Amino acid sequence: MAEASETRYRVGGMDCAACASKIDTAVRRVAGVADVTVSVATGTMTIRHDASSDLKAVQKKVTGLGYSVWPFAGNAVPSDEHGLHDHADHDHDHDHAGHDYARHDRDHRHGEREIEKLHGQDHATMTGSWWQSRKGRLTIFSGAALVAAYAIGHLVPAIASYAFIVAMLVGLLPIARRAVMAAFSGTPFSIEMLMTIAAVGAVIINAGEEAATVVFLFLVGELLEGVAAGKARESIQSLTALVPKTALLEDNGQMREMPAESLAVGAIIIVRPGDRISADGVIISGESAIDEAPVTGESTPLRKGVDAVVYAGTVNGDAVLRVRVTAAAADNTIARVVKLVEEAQESKAPTERFIDRFSRYYTPSVVVVAALVAVVPPLFLGGAWGEWIYKGLAILLIGCPCALVISTPAAIAASLSAGARRGLLMKGGAVLETLGKVTMVAFDKTGTLTEGKPRVTDIVSFGLGEAQLLSRAAVLEQGSSHPLALAILNRARMDGVPVPPALELEALPGKGVTGEVGGETVDLLSPPAARERGALNAGQEARIAGLNDEGKSVSVLLVNGLVAGLIAMRDEPREDAEAGLSALKSAGVKAMMLTGDNKRTAAAVADMLGIDWRGEMMPEDKQRVVGELKRKGFVVAKVGDGINDAPALAAADIGIAMGGGTDVALETADAAALHGRVGDVARMIALSQRTMRNIVANITIALGLKAVFLVTTIIGITGLWPAILADTGATVLVTMNALRLLRIKA
Numbered sequence: 001m002a003e004a005s006e007t008r009y010r011v012g013g014m015d016c017a018a019c020a021s022k023i024d025t026a027v028r029r030v031a032g033v034a035d036v037t038v039s040v041a042t043g044t045m046t047i048r049h050d051a052s053s054d055l056k057a058v059q060k061k062v063t064g065l066g067y068s069v070w071p072f073a074g075n076a077v078p079s080d081e082h083g084l085h086d087h088a089d090h091d092h093d094h095d096h097a098g099h100d101y102a103r104h105d106r107d108h109r110h111g112e113r114e115i116e117k118l119h120g121q122d123h124a125t126m127t128g129s130w131w132q133s134r135k136g137r138l139t140i141f142s143g144a145a146l147v148a149a150y151a152i153g154h155l156v157p158a159i160a161s162y163a164f165i166v167a168m169l170v171g172l173l174p175i176a177r178r179a180v181m182a183a184f185s186g187t188p189f190s191i192e193m194l195m196t197i198a199a200v201g202a203v204i205i206n207a208g209e210e211a212a213t214v215v216f217l218f219l220v221g222e223l224l225e226g227v228a229a230g231k232a233r234e235s236i237q238s239l240t241a242l243v244p245k246t247a248l249l250e251d252n253g254q255m256r257e258m259p260a261e262s263l264a265v266g267a268i269i270i271v272r273p274g275d276r277i278s279a280d281g282v283i284i285s286g287e288s289a290i291d292e293a294p295v296t297g298e299s300t301p302l303r304k305g306v307d308a309v310v311y312a313g314t315v316n317g318d319a320v321l322r323v324r325v326t327a328a329a330a331d332n333t334i335a336r337v338v339k340l341v342e343e344a345q346e347s348k349a350p351t352e353r354f355i356d357r358f359s360r361y362y363t364p365s366v367v368v369v370a371a372l373v374a375v376v377p378p379l380f381l382g383g384a385w386g387e388w389i390y391k392g393l394a395i396l397l398i399g400c401p402c403a404l405v406i407s408t409p410a411a412i413a414a415s416l417s418a419g420a421r422r423g424l425l426m427k428g429g430a431v432l433e434t435l436g437k438v439t440m441v442a443f444d445k446t447g448t449l450t451e452g453k454p455r456v457t458d459i460v461s462f463g464l465g466e467a468q469l470l471s472r473a474a475v476l477e478q479g480s481s482h483p484l485a486l487a488i489l490n491r492a493r494m495d496g497v498p499v500p501p502a503l504e505l506e507a508l509p510g511k512g513v514t515g516e517v518g519g520e521t522v523d524l525l526s527p528p529a530a531r532e533r534g535a536l537n538a539g540q541e542a543r544i545a546g547l548n549d550e551g552k553s554v555s556v557l558l559v560n561g562l563v564a565g566l567i568a569m570r571d572e573p574r575e576d577a578e579a580g581l582s583a584l585k586s587a588g589v590k591a592m593m594l595t596g597d598n599k600r601t602a603a604a605v606a607d608m609l610g611i612d613w614r615g616e617m618m619p620e621d622k623q624r625v626v627g628e629l630k631r632k633g634f635v636v637a638k639v640g641d642g643i644n645d646a647p648a649l650a651a652a653d654i655g656i657a658m659g660g661g662t663d664v665a666l667e668t669a670d671a672a673a674l675h676g677r678v679g680d681v682a683r684m685i686a687l688s689q690r691t692m693r694n695i696v697a698n699i700t701i702a703l704g705l706k707a708v709f710l711v712t713t714i715i716g717i718t719g720l721w722p723a724i725l726a727d728t729g730a731t732v733l734v735t736m737n738a739l740r741l742l743r744i745k746a
Contacts, residue, residue, distance in 0.1 A: 004034055007055060009045045011038070012068035013135070013226070019067070021405075026061040026185030030054065040409060045069070061185060066178040135226055139219040142171035146216050149209075161208050168212035171219050172199050189363040191400045191727075198393040202720055205386045210720045214397065217721060221728020224735075240334055242313035247278035250322065260312075261329040271321040276313060280332040281323035283308050289317035337420055337674075358404075366399025373714065390720070394713045397723040398706050403730035407698035410738035415691040418742050423674035424684050431670045434654055436688030437635045441584060441681055442626060442648070444640035445595035445605060448658050449678060450571040454483055456491035457552055458568035460543060467497050469565040473557050474499045476513045476524045484553060487569045512555070523558040524567075530556040535563050551604025570604075577609055580678030587682060590634070594622045594648070622648035639673075639681055656681060687741075694741055698734040705730045 014020055020038040023045060027036045032053025037046045047058060055071075062069040131140060145167035153160030172195075179192035195218055202211035247260040250268040260278040263269065268284070271277050277290075287305035292314045301317055304310060310323060312332040329335065374392025377383030412429040419426055426432045443449050459466045474492035477485035478499065492499055505515040511529035515522055523530075527544050530536055535558055536544070543566060544554050552568040574580075584591050593613040595602050602615030614625060622638075626648045629636045638652035641659065649655030655669035658676045673680035709726035712718040 004048050004050055006046060006048050008072045009047075009059075009062075009069050010072065011043055011045050011062060014038070014040045014043055014067065022065055022182050022185070022187045022190055023062055023067065025187050026065060026182070027058055029186055030057050030061060033058065040406075040413075064181045065185065066174070066181070133226075135219075135223055138171065138174060139216070139223045142167070142216045142219050145170040146212050149212060153209075161206070164208035164212045165203055168199055168203065168208065168215050171212075171215040172196065175215070175218070189367060191402055194363075194367070194396045194400055195724075198396045198720065201389060201393045205389055207390060207720065213721045214724045217724045218728060221724070221731060224728070224732045240338055242276065243329070243332070243334055244276045244278045248272070263325050263329065265325055265328055267325045269323050269325060271316045271323055273316055273318050273320065275316050277310050277316060277321075277323065279312050279323070279325045279329070280327040281310055281325045283310060284322050284324050286319050286321040288319040288321055291315040291317060337425065362404070363399065363401050366395065366401075370395040370399065387716075391713055391716070394718070394720050394723040395710065397720065398709050398713060398726050400727040402727060403702035403705075403734045404699065406731060407702050407734050407738075408695050410735050411691050411694045411698060411741060414738045414741040415687055415694075419684070419687055422683070424680055424687065425672040425674065426684065426688075427670055431654060432688050432691060434635070434688075435637070435671070435684050436692050438589060438637045438654060438685055440590045440592065440629050440634035441637045441639060442592050442594050442622075442629065442652070443611075443678075444622075444658075445593055445597055445602065446571060447641050448639055449577050449593060449609065449611075450573050450605060452571065454487040454553065454569040454571045456487050456567060457570050457572070458547060458566070460547075460566040460568070462540070462563055462565050464559070464564045466565075467495065469557060469567070470495060471497045471499060472517055472520075472522050472559065472564070473524050473555070473567055475502045475517050476505065476515050476522060478502065478505075480513075484555065484569055488555075488567060520559050521561070525556050525558065527554055527556055530558065530563070533558075533561070535561065537563075540566070548600060549604075551601035570601075573605060573609055574676075574678055577678045580680070580682060581609055581611060583679055583682035584685075587685060589682070589685060592625075592629075594625055619647045623651045626651040637681065637685075656684070691741060694738060698737055701733050701737065702730050705733075 011023065014023070020040050024036050024038045027033055027038075027045070027047060030049075030053065032051075033047055033049045035048040039045075045062070047053075049055075049058075059069050131137070146164075149160070149163035149167035152163040175192050176196045179190055179196045182188070182190040183193060195215070199211045199215055202208065202214070244260055246257050247263055248255050248270040249258050249263070250270055255270055263279050267279075269278060269281070273288070283304060283306055285306060287303065289301040290304050290310055291301045292311065309326075310321075311334070312327075312329075313334050327333075370392045372392075373395055374389045377388045378385045409429075412432055415432055416426060416429075419432075426435065446452050456470075459469060461469050464472075470488070470492050473488050474497060477488050478501075480486070480489075489499075500518070502515040502517050505513060507513050508523075508525070508529065510526075512523060512525035514524075525533075527536070531541075536556070540556075540563055544556075547554050547566070547568045550568075550570070552570040555567045555569070557564045557567065581591050591611050593602065593606055593609075593611050594617055595605075595613070595615055596617050596619075597615060599615035602613050606613035614621075617625070626636055626638055630651075630653070635654075636652045637654040637656055638648045639656045639658060640649055641657065649657070649669050654671060657669040657672045659672070659674070671684060673684070705726050709718055709723055713723060
């Protein structure tokens, strides 16, 4: 069997799931195509195919349905099909940051216009204002023709019916062409086919005026769908617009401007105050306040210095920084977020899959019902043919499934985008749907509920002043990367304590460190090591025991063999941990802490946060506890760092990785909280619940309007144009309702 390849296309003009379904059905019929994935949310199509597949035929199938199509940059596709492969969509500059879009923006816009000329798509992508698109122009021409027909009808009543037929044909001919192409491509029951049958049937029964009006309203509805779908699509893609197009590269001591997309890993860039950072990197000199709100939504600028990680698209505050690039443009944080959200939007939720299956049977059923309404009363009940055919045609229009099939994906796409813009990544509709059902959240401790790095909490002096005690301890810890050493050095820096150089420093493995400081022999030891030297008295031992009971690690400072003081450190809870857990409790969700730390430390942290806990747990123990919780009937979300907690993350119904843009946070588990805030878990759950309420409302709108108009049509209250309003109006209402989710503040 030939090796399968994958080719990705941008498809212009897809506004709803029905569009995607038609394209999917048509492309699957091309020889050599093994699988097709079409995403309305991202405006893309991905096909898996073997070497025998004719990619020209794939493109012709899609363009024949009235959509514009062109391969992404880098796809190996034939180059002689009207130059289609050269035309990347640069009005969606922000598709994938790794693609070389900006450089050829003008040429590609010209290419897109050439595609429209060659194929005459009514569905071509809206690259500017709505009235500049082919769909917009067609709607305007149809409306103008309808107005002209009304004017002619008043001036010359004898030819009014012909004027309305001409007005109808202005809008109907492109629709009918798409209907025929869809039928030949395997989708006979498309909305275009229903529209064509209804309009032609209306003319046959002398309802030409209504037919022309219905066609115009249909085009208006399609145009509004396109505008709404475009807004949803642009919400997440606009993130890439945050990354500047150029960067200042340091090259042999000189600065030169270059395209940001061309920066190589390891390059040194200069970031001036007020500039956006053009690549992910590490600060190698300088210290500044970094505004990360554009990327993570974090409102407070963070002070960052040497060795701190910075992200593309964030804003440098008040000082010049030199940054070493750590990721190419295609792999920076924003590009990965966009890619993950696009992939998530292509992953269907259970509700969406059910609606898709339902719609396959729903539309043919509507056609059958419409036919029965048109034929049965005249044949068997003595009804008038004209009256009941008219009602049957109206039912065809009412029955279009567009609003129904878009009700779920529109809401999910909007929620995934809204979440991503606030640092909440959820990998697909299924994850988003399940999050709202979570009843138990199991947290890791270190780095999740706590900061992940110890801080000095107590300085207990036995003779020396606190500053002198801290200074001597910091002298001994210079150059060490141990977390406890870093805690002491950070506290010394915060307190402005002098740290003079030390002489003859020596590490005591498993015990501590010793050295000469200002003519004194100074030791910083663990309590057992100090105990071995007989340095501790009963009062000092009691003080150490009390600090240990609070979950704190203690170091003992000896000066010339005598205890000068104690320094206690602890990994403190995050500032938002208590508020985040309280938010979960308010939402009726229980929480538990699972940690590998000792029980004394675990108990101390759990008491501060008011949370149930399990301590001294190996990874397999955490996995076992998650399993037990599920067997008790809980829907469990496990929150951790994505590495040590991997077994438990996999065992949970939802695994959530915590972290600010790291590979682990972005690429493991089912969801990721980029802020690393405990409260983000409650925000994810709340977003899921709002989304599901939105979906229920959408389905109610879609089916409710159709039910009302179905009844009113059969009893003769409403006719063709209200029927089309029931369809296009419901679709627009559903889409606009879904777009409200973009305004969610997380």
